[in-house]
Amino acid sequence: MNGQMERMRAPQAAWADRPVPERLAVIARLRRLCARDPQALAATAMRPNMNEADILVAEVMPLLAACRFLERQAPRLLAPRRPDGQRPIWLAGAQLQVRRLPLGIVLIIAPRNYPLLLAGVQAIQALTAGNGVVVKPAPGFAAPMQALGDALLRAGLPDGLFAVLADTHEAGEQALALGADKVVLTGGEATGRRVLARLAETLTPATLELSGDDAVIVLPGAPIETMARVIAHGLRLNGGETCIAPRRIIAVGEIVGPLAGALADILPTLPPCHVPAPEAERIADAVTAAEAAGAAVIGGRPGETMQPLVLRAASPEQALPPLFGPAATLITAPDAETAITIANASRFALGASVFGPPREAMDMARRLRAGSVTVNDLIVSTADPRLPFGGTGASGFGVTRGAEGLLDMTRPQAIVSRRRILAAPFRVIPPGAARWIARGLRLLYG
Helix, strand or coil, X not given: CHHHHHHXXXXXXXXXXXXXXXXXXXXXXHHHHHHHCHHHHHHCCCECCECHHHHHHHHHHHHHHHHHHHHHHHHHHHCCECCCCCCCHHHCCCEEEEEEEECCEEEEECCCCCCCHHHHXXXXXXXXXXXXXXXXXXXXXXXXXXXXXXXXXXXXXXXCCEEECCCCHHHHHHXXXXXXXXXXXXXXXXXXXXXXXXXXXXCXXXXXXXXXXXXXXXXXXXXXXXXXXXXXXXHHHHHHCCCCCCCEEEXXXXXXXXXXXXXXXXXXXXXXXXXXXXXXXXXXXXXXXXXXCCCEEEXXXXXXXXXXXXXXXXXXXXXXXXXXXXXXXXXXXXXXXXXXXXXXXXXEECEEEEECCHHHHHHXXXXXXXXXXXXXXXXXXXXXXXXXXXCEECCEECCECHHHHHHCCEEEEEEXXXXXXXXXXXXXCCHHHHHHHHHHHHHHHC
């Protein structure tokens, strides 16, 4: 495995030297190849809670949109630029330039929940920036990345620039010792802490997109029946295995009763989700403890096959812990200020949503501690390829996607140049000049 990383160094250096339009020609051919037979690509990511149509919409379509975004925007974003603003007086005659350079080899540790979209976008952004890419897939989900690698080769990507490791946990541990120049991890909080501890030994930079505990605030004026359908969709999407699925539904004022009733009507009608045994056990334990404390369950019951459920809690303290399945907590807030306080109290800050009158909802959105906030919408709009995606706190740091995600796959280099060497800046400043320098500073900046 170490040899594989070293063998990638020479092709990566040659790839980095190619002009950005040449690199993007590969991305454009990749997009056309995948669009020619999107069902074949979707077939590699099939899983119990997602049918072919789901994967085409939730993974293939945003991946192709991300390709097109890069084709149109990367030349401008990666081009050398001159700093904006007025030139400082001491740099008279100097030419300034900021360049974006590739990092080298990017290791992507991929998740199981969206195994094509998430790692795929990260990979094409890294390649566009001039990097080589090594992907460690989640157990059981190597096929989407292998298919992407085959498509990249057919699109003209030089051999040796994209590698897919084994999908075992052991391969992940070994991959961290390979000497990558950056690591991008999408996973849980506990995994993020372990990976970051390993990377601290070598000061390797990382982008960590970790767990979420997303708040969905429902304000008076939001249509109750529609809200129930929206929440039900968010809970069931991908079997609840979406990092920005609704986890804490915060109903403001007296709408909690009607919302609970609407959820009680719709949740039992939903098809069941398949939940991995460890997560099903976690959900069952959390629900049992909450019920013992006086909370009530709306909808399904925990299990490896279960309909989505919502726990109606008497207080925020009864809320379910962050789970990765079709389960959420319904919490009452007496007013909007309390709703914001409850939403921002979580250690996690990945996504949030606000539903209600547009102006009031937008004002609340600006005050929420979350990396992505939707107003009168849920989950899907965050897949816009123009938007950065990432969290803070226990939800990690750094971003993927959008212009910021592309630039995150590079490092800036500042160049200051002069046409001729000046002697004056290198002379010793006499102590007596301090009085005149101070006067000059008052004149220039006072």
